[in-house]
Every structure is written in C-alpha cells, then in structure tokens.
Amino acid sequence: MTALAIETHSLSKQFGRKKKSVLAVNKLSLQVEANQVYGFLGPNGAGKTTTIRILLDLVRPTSGEARLFGQPTLRAHEVLRRVGALVEGATFYPYLSGRKNLEVLARTGGYYDKERIDRLIHQVGMEDRAERRAGGYSTGMKQRLGIAAALLSDPDLIILDEPTNGLDPAGIQEMRTFIRSLVKEQGKTVFLSSHMLGEVEQVCDRVAIINKGSIVREGKVADLLSEHARLRIDASPIDVASEVLSRNWRVMRSDGVLLAEAAREDAPAMIRKLVEQDVQVFEVSAHRQSLESFFLSVTQEESDGQSVSG
Ligand SMILES: Nc1ncnc2c1ncn2[C@@H]1O[C@H](COP(=O)(O)OP(=O)(O)OP(=O)(O)O)[C@@H](O)[C@H]1O
Ligand SMILES: [Mg+2]
Numbered sequence: 001m002t003a004l005a006i007e008t009h010s011l012s013k014q015f016g017r018k019k020k021s022v023l024a025v026n027k028l029s030l031q032v033e034a035n036q037v038y039g040f041l042g043p044n045g046a047g048k049t050t051t052i053r054i055l056l057d058l059v060r061p062t063s064g065e066a067r068l069f070g071q072p073t074l075r076a077h078e079v080l081r082r083v084g085a086l087v088e089g090a091t092f093y094p095y096l097s098g099r100k101n102l103e104v105l106a107r108t109g110g111y112y113d114k115e116r117i118d119r120l121i122h123q124v125g126m127e128d129r130a131e132r133r134a135g136g137y138s139t140g141m142k143q144r145l146g147i148a149a150a151l152l153s154d155p156d157l158i159i160l161d162e163p164t165n166g167l168d169p170a171g172i173q174e175m176r177t178f179i180r181s182l183v184k185e186q187g188k189t190v191f192l193s194s195h196m197l198g199e200v201e202q203v204c205d206r207v208a209i210i211n212k213g214s215i216v217r218e219g220k221v222a223d224l225l226s227e228h229a230r231l232r233i234d235a236s237p238i239d240v241a242s243e244v245l246s247r248n249w250r251v252m253r254s255d256g257v258l259l260a261e262a263a264r265e266d267a268p269a270m271i272r273k274l275v276e277q278d279v280q281v282f283e284v285s286a287h288r289q290s291l292e293s294f295f296l297s298v299t300q301e302e303s304d305g306q307s308v309s310g
Contacts, residue, residue: 003070006032011064026213039204084155090146094135139166
C-alpha cells in the first residue's frame with residue numbers, strides 16, 4: 001500500500017496559556033491520498049492555516065502527529081523537499097522583479113532551471129508582468145508569484161493556503177484549470193485551503209470541512225452534495241401537492257414552489273402520486289445545493305447544535 005500524501009493523527013494546537021488560550025486545532029485526524037485535489041474548507045479562524053503550518057513544520061503541535069508521505073514532519077526535513085507550499089502572506093524581495101525573485105529562490109534551494117521558471121511564469125499567467133518589481137504587484141499578482149514559487153522545486157505535494165485570494169473571476173478560473181492540470185497531467189497532489197466554497201467545489205475531488213479546529217464533514221464533493229439532495233416541484237394547487245407529498249417526504253414551501261428532501265430517483269413516484277390526486281405538475285427539477293450552502297448548514301449545525309435547512 002502506498003503511503004498517504006498527508007495524514008494527521010489527533011493533531012491539536014493550543015496557542016497561549018490558561019484563560020487566554022486558543023485551541024486552534026482540536027484533535028484533527030486527516031487522510032489525504034496522493035494524486036488528487038483535496039480541499040480543506042472552513043470559515044475564518046477555523047484552524048486551516050495553523051494546520052498547514054504544522055504540516056510544514058513551521059509550528060509545533062501541542063499534541064498529536066502529522067506525516068507527509070509516511071514520514072513524521074517534525075524534524076523530517078528530507079520529506080519537506082518533496083513539498084511546495086504557499087502559506088498566508090508569502091513575502092518577496094520588493095525591489096527585485098517577479099522573475100528575479102523566482103530565480104533567487106530557485107538558486108537558494110538548489111533547483112535553478114531557467115526553462116522551468118519561464119514555464120511557471122506562463123502557467124500562472126504573469127508573463128507580461130514578470131519583469132516588474134514585486135513590490136508594486138497587486139494582491140492577485142503576488143498570489144500568482146507565490147504559486148509559481150511553490151512549484152519551483154517540482155514538488156510531489158503542493159500545499160496552498162487560500163490560493164485564489166485576491167484573484168479576479170478570470171484569474172480564479174485560470175488557477176482552477178492549472179491546479180487540475182497539475183494532478184491530471186503531472187500526477188501531483190494538491191492540498192488547498194479555502195473559505196470560498198463555490199470555487200473549490202469545481203476543483204476538488206474530496207474535501208474536509210473544518211470548524212473550530214475539528215473536522216465536521218469529510219468526503220467526495222459529489223457525495224457531500226447528494227447527502228442534502230432536494231427536488232423542486234412546481235405544481236398546482238400547491239396546498240394539495242404539499243399535503244400529498246408530505247405523506248412520504250419532508251416538504252417545505254419556498255417562493256411558490258415546493259422543495260422536497262428527495263433524490264432524483266424519487267421523481268417518478270412523486271409525479272405519479274400527484275397526478276393520482278389531480279394535481280397539475282408543471283415541473284420537477286433537481287434543486288442543486290451548492291457546497292456553499294452545504295457548508296453554511298454544517299458549520300452552523302456545529303455552532304448552534306441545531307440543523308439549518310434551506
Ligand atoms: N500565533 C498565534 N497566536 C495566537 N493565536 C493564534 C495564532 N495563530 C492563529 N491563532 C488563532 O488560532 C485560530 C485559528 O487560526 P487560523 O489562522 O489557523 O485560522 P484559518 O482557518 O486559517 O482562518 P482564516 O480563514 O481567517 O485564514 C484563530 O482563533 C486564531 O486567532
Ligand atoms: Mg488562514
């Protein structure tokens with residue numbers, strides 16, 4: 001069996017002591033198989049950056065353990081050679097150009113390769129600004145440079161903390177395509193964090209949703225979404241339709257239509273029951289829930305101790 005790209009075992013990190021302490025990561029256990037895009041999602045302050053910093057041995061965990069490719073990260077700098085990372089607020093030499101910054105980093109790391117640098121500059125979409133000084137870059141340009149920097153050593157595992165921060169919609173789309181190509185064409189593993197779920201939904205194979213330092217859900221994106229499947233039913237009279245359907249499904253009203261907690265496979269039976277009761281059915285469609293609303297519902301469940309539907 002091949003080693004997991006990332007695994008953590010009951011990882012915890014407490015900052016500060018006693019009353020003022022913050023439990024940033026709370027018994028977090030994670031398994032990330034190689035050759036996929038894995039999303040690490042959570043609201044602000046959930047513990048994403050802290051977890052990533054532990055993975056990179058920039059922060060010591062209070063308890064528990066993290067491993068990369070089967071090696072404990074703690075003091076195992078050999079394994080960190082196979083990892084490229086972009087963590088919150090990458091810094092560059094402001095008076096050097098973007099290209100020069102990449103060259104310096106590559107030379108320092110001992111993996112200078114001019115062609116590779118040219119290719120990366122092109123791939124992150126910054127060829128027209130590579131010769132300008134990095135100090136004048138916009139947030140989005142700094143982010144692109146940071147991603148190029150993370151890839152300089154041709155790492156097997158790429159860890160990106162909020163990679164689309166500061167990118168415009170077109171930039172997000174380009175980055176998404178680029179990240180997918182790293183996995184598909186180059187067999188890399190990408191672990192990325194985000195609090196912006198709409199975009200991650202389309203790039204990740206699996207996701208872990210974290211809140212207050214712990215994982216609240218984990219799985220394939222498609223499975224998580226179908227967990228909360230709903231059908232949207234436009235029928236008349238709506239009162240009769242609601243009464244008929246609520247015998248078998250949980251139904252709620254929303255903007256003059258019905259939403260039933262049911263999967264696509266339930267549609268024929270649903271339509272049959274409605275027609276039997278002389279209800280006119282105009283439309284039955286899948287009410288696609290975005291990861292965004294799924295995420296809101298699971299993170300709120302955790303905070304309120306109650307389920308939020310909608
Ligand atoms: N060096 C530190 N000292 C004290 N507290 C810290 C430190 N770093 C993080 N924290 C706290 O730990 C918690 C988790 O922070 P973290 O930065 O890991 O969250 P995050 O999920 O990355 O959030 P964001 O989406 O805002 O980037 C927060 O409450 C934060 O204030
Ligand atoms: Mg963060």
